[in-house]
Amino acid sequence: MITQPSYCLFCETELKGRSDKQFCTPHCKSLYHNRKPNSDEAYIRGINQQIRKNRSALRTACPLGKATVSKNFLKKLGMDFKYLTHSWKSNGGNLYYFCYDYGYMQVDDPNKVLIIQQQQYMDK
Template identity: 50%
Template sequence: MDNNCIYCGNKIKGRIDKRFCDNQCRNAWHNSNPNRSESFIKGINKILRKNRSVLRFASPEGKTTVRKDFLLDLGFDFNYFTNTYKTKNKNIYHFCYDYGYLKLEDEKVLIVKWQKYM
């Protein structure tokens, strides 16, 4: 099945569940009609929830090191997160609700669960 960008109509490379070629088309489509705001927000929430479930699946105990590719294969989208947490050592964790990750060397990622002190 062909998969074309909803905004510009170009063929989309990559994952078949993508609706836009890139964030530029996504934003342009969104801005072209304010009534679409709601579905735009819903779309982002869906990505965030998906990201959270991928992190949870990859690290049920809440602290595991995995390869970045492993998360990508499960459909993780590194462009979307809900908040960040910066440690004293200036490491920045990106969170999707209560699960977060820290990018490590060698294309690896440390997954953590949100802690009360964060």
């Protein structure tokens, strides 16, 4: 029985060896899979990029560990309040939203938030 020659999915070199082989080298396999567009990965990368931007905005607005700032100021720094990494509820019942190690809490003024840097006691 004569079989059709198969070719590497990346560089199109004729393959020798197993009949189900798809790539001529591990390097071609890696290049092929890294080149392939993946919409799920792009979506996740976009969210992670926004969370990093949120952390940067919080850090910029709060260099000393605690500050009350305008939401509009944070938005100008690139903050998008939809994206965060986790939340934490204090013993007093205040809910903080975090982007890694910087968090914020809504204060009485709906246009402002209190920014804090995460402390060790919050890990418990």
